[in-house]
Amino acid sequence: MKDLFGKAILDYQTGNAPENLITETSISEEDEMDVAYLFRDYKHMPYIEQKALKLTKGKVLDVGCGAGSHSLYLQNVRELDVTAIDISANAIEACKLRGIKKAYVQDVMLLEGEKFDSILLMMNGAGMCGKLNKIEGFLTKIKSLLNEGGQVLLDSSDIIYMFDEDDDGGKWIPSDIDYYGEVIFNVSYKNESEEPFNWMYIDYNTLQNAAHATGFTCELVQEGEHYDYLAKLSV
Structure with a gap:
């Protein structure tokens, strides 16, 4: 990468x-993203993100923290003990420059030896696993990274709206897709292109099923204005 x-x-x-x-996915056209958006303060965050930050408590792990x-x-502001992790060394360097005290280059799947009260998977963070399977x-x-009584707060979107309707009023999903929320992402910046990578937008019902299968209870906390939602997973 x-x-x-x-x-x-x-x-x-x-x-x-x-x-x-410049971002483009397997189901959407090329789009420009202003990097400044990743540096937004609380009052400029979507309500779903504000709600998640209000619910966050205790010792916190922010997974895929981006700009932090x-x-x-x-x-x-909340004066919580926060650990910010991302696989991007550049993003973590920016986090440190912004004053985040605990910011580390770390793949959450390889994280060991620590437990947290709140784990954040914001901005479609659960999609980092790439595939529904x-x-x-x-x-x-x-x-495995949660303390007893801990919680996971995550937001995502149901992207079924992006698919065309067929004659029966159902959605037309290409047959070569295992799950309609799986996309291939392409990112370009300053005339360079990243290797395409898998990402996933998981609808709430599918998340709920996966949560129950792994021993979580799953609660729909908030629905957004555009097919997005905030969920809380707890054990």
Whole structure:
């Protein structure tokens, strides 16, 4: 991986002529993303994210923290003990420059020896497992990192709306897709292109089934304005 997402984040943080990220998926057209959005403060976050940050408690793990905006709020405003992790070395460097005290380059699937009261999987964070057939293994790992009475807060979207309707009013899903929420992501930045990677948007019912299969209870906390939602998993 060229870590272009992280490069854009670090360029923005250091004032190194940041440009918009170009994203495209297997089911959507090319789109430009202003990197500044990843640096939003609490009042500019979607309500679902604000709600998640209000519910966060105790010792916190922010998985796939990106530019660290959620961690920064929890550390500085809520005064919680927050650990921010991401596989992007550039993003973690930006997090450290922003003042996050515990920011580490770390794959959550390889994390050992620590437990947390709240684990955040924000901005479709559960999708980092890439494929639906990996979600149960992913959630099992996440569960192993929770203290007794701990919680997982995650947001995602049901992207069924992006598919065309057939003559019967159902949705037309291509036959070569195992699950309609699975997409292939392409990211470009400053005329460089990242290797395509798998990502997943998981609808609530599918998440609920996977959660129950891995010993979680699953609660729908909040529905957003555009097919998105906030869920809480607890043991």
